[in-house]
Amino acid sequence: MKLEVVTTEETVFSEDVDIVIAPGAEGQLGILPRHASLLTALNSGDIVVRKDGQESVITVNGGFLEVAGDHVRILANSNQ
């Protein structure tokens, strides 16, 4: 599953990952591969990404998350 995190200024993250946990508008949501297509607004918070047991955190200030096919796109609001 490919995750792409972009802000207005740059692409922050673009890698294959195992799971994405994001602060959705309706609460935390975890996305695993083969998730149904989804579009949600994001609240401010941390996106946790896991790949082969390695965990990394990306902080966003709100934005949108789209799942389409095997592709997760996060349009993050800039931190300014």
Place this chain on the structure above:
Amino acid sequence: MASVRQIARRIRSVENTAKITKAMAMIAASKLRRSQDAATQGRSYAENMAAIVSNVVSQMNEDESHQPLLESRLIKNAGIAIIAPDRGLTGGLNANIFRSVSDFIKSQSSPIKVVAIGKKSVDFTRRNDIETIAEYTGIGDRPGPGDTLPIAADIAEAFSNEKVDSFHIAYGQFVNTTLQRPVIEPLLPVIPSEVVSNSVGYIFEPNAAEVLRRLLPRYLETLVHHAILEGNASEQSARMVAMNQATDNANDMVGDLTLLMNKLRQETITTELLDIVGGVAALES
């Protein structure tokens, strides 16, 4: 006929001009690198955003899609945002932008209202007596989202209040260093681009209308922000090219003037020699 000294002075003055234009070209070149990076890096966000919006809008049904920014109305007043540099010395860029804007305004049957961005753009509306909704100057070479958000907000407000019934945006599109194209693109109402073939049935959280309500203003902001970044990169590259050209011209001119000066000096020496030789010959005879 100019004297040798006059020409020498002229040469010095042209040389000084060349130094200034060369410095300006170098400044523009260094600013260009950053502006160009900003414009190209932002493209990914803008494209992703456009893809999502068209995906969502294309699968909305009638009442879900009732959003102020999507509403197409009969156009009684047309709006256009003109993005132009704050300063001149950009070769033909400004003139090209304003020419295409003038053509666009002529082609509209309804009255035009303008959001002017950049000092040259404000000057343009004054010169042509065009009504402005808002004016922004001094945005600078590195606009952050904070600089462009109020502009998008003004545009959205003018549209929602039915002050204008459509909105276009005009800016210099950065194609490459030597080519900047003036473009005019529709902004509002948001018209979904062609339905993407792999258009997917989304689950929306919290719901479609709410997502769209949040998404559309962001989309507008992104478009405006991106257009300003593009305009900025165009400005710097146009200035760099224009100033390099000016430096070359000045150097050519110095060459021509130096040639002229040497010829003139030789001529003076020759006439003086002839005078002396003639004088000696006259004495001897």
